[in-house]
Amino acid sequence: MSIGKPMSTESSDLEGQMKARTEAAESLRSRGVNPYANDFRVTHQIAELPVDVSVMTGEDGLTAESPRYAIAGRLVQVNEMGKARFLFVRGDRGEMLQLYVKADNADAFAAAKELGLGDFLGAEGPLFKTRKEKRALKCESLRILTKSIRPLPGKVLQEGSDVTDVGLLYRQRYLDFIVHPDKVEIFRKRARIVSGIRSFFDGLGYVECETRMLLSTNGGAAARPFKTHHNALDIDLFLRIATELDLKRLITGGIDRVYEIGRLFRNEGMDRTHNPEFTTIEFYHAYATYEDLMTLTEQLFEKLAVDVCGSTEIDYQGQAISLKAPFRRATMQELVGEPLTGKALVAAFEQRVEKTLIQPTFVTQHPIETSPLARKNDKDPRFTDRFELFINGREYANAFSELNDPVDQRARFASQVSAKAGGDEEAMDYDEDFCRALEYGMPPTAGEGIGIDRLVMLLTNQASIRDVILFPQMRPDET
């Protein structure tokens, strides 16, 4: 654990508030109350408590037989009433419980008076219905569980005083979650999406594999890598920009269906849809073609949309998107509408067509010049058996029938190397071992990569990749 900044670097108001809270903690300690106790046992999470107020009695109706509940959570609001007070406690999913404490219970009331907003507390007692027909837990006991030394920004519950400093919220995600408990739901959905993907492929007999992140050659995609250094071997290494080549080594080794869900690192620009580290799934299927993968992709997207959104018909930032299969399929040349080839075709596609592909569209038959790992089309060797899936003008998946001809692969690598020598910083290195693997023979295979962060954005209706990555890359905080 690192050493915190001394409080003297804070402004005087914050420093004053923190000093008061620190002294409050010390005061508790001096009276034998541990402000960081961990011996309180909850019987219920707040989300598990009964919610039907109509069957609850008023406070006067409570008896010794009324069920008791022991709950814990963070104090976010206090309504003081003189000799009584209501404490609003928030649980794991942002759900709230009101606690009612009266001066009659001297111990609990004294404990309540010493609590500050942001403190964690534990309380025990029965539920009742207030005069305003609201659920409340009458505290028979109440104690602090954790003292919060640093004040929460503003008043968590007050409308119109929302924290809007997005830099602060991304750097201090915990604070974001405290202030915006609904944002946690995005990440719960993300977890469902990832486990949904995993179960989809597991169910089809794929083997989940974990390949290297540190590599001595850069390849598998067109991107600039992060470099690092291994001291014991005294060699420079790259962080992987793709999982492709290692997964195809596994196909060569005889694992006919493999996938990897994992982090990739690309040393490039950042914007609404790019973060230097991001998550993909790549999967490889022996004896399949890129056309098989289009069908598979449709099934996956449909399943995830239904699981997470409840329907294949979703809204993304005001745009209605239908993830109902089948998706449109068209060759890049058809979409461009001109008999272009090579990089000119790709340039025309990116310039004129890409942004217009709102509904899911498989764009097939990419030129060989931009597809160094894809299999040539049998009828027209200027193109590859490849597709990219576009939705809302963005790329979601990239797939192809894999190039498994070692002679062809060597020629493609050689072309990449000369491109790199000519200044293309995103060109791949010549991966000799990968060529060797192909020389032993890799079965005919199709493979695909899907950007999971963008998929999560789509299915959770988030505009920025930073809203689906827990700790997005930020310039270091200098404060």
Next chain:
RNA sequence: GGGCCCGUAGCUCAGCCGGUAGAGCAGCGGCCUUUUAAGCCGUUGGUCGUGAGUUCAAAUCUCACCGGGCUCACCA
């Protein structure tokens, strides 16, 4: 990298045709034994992102820089 916008109290903001700072909430001190994300009274807290310039005087005008956002470009 280009364009536009923003940076004032812990948080959200006002003040910006120049005269060295305000509000709400939070905090602190009081009052109130069923409140609604309470109410009432009082109160602490800011070298106004940093630096330079113009001026008798700068939060306010000018320039540079730093940080952030949006947008365009680049980018598989």
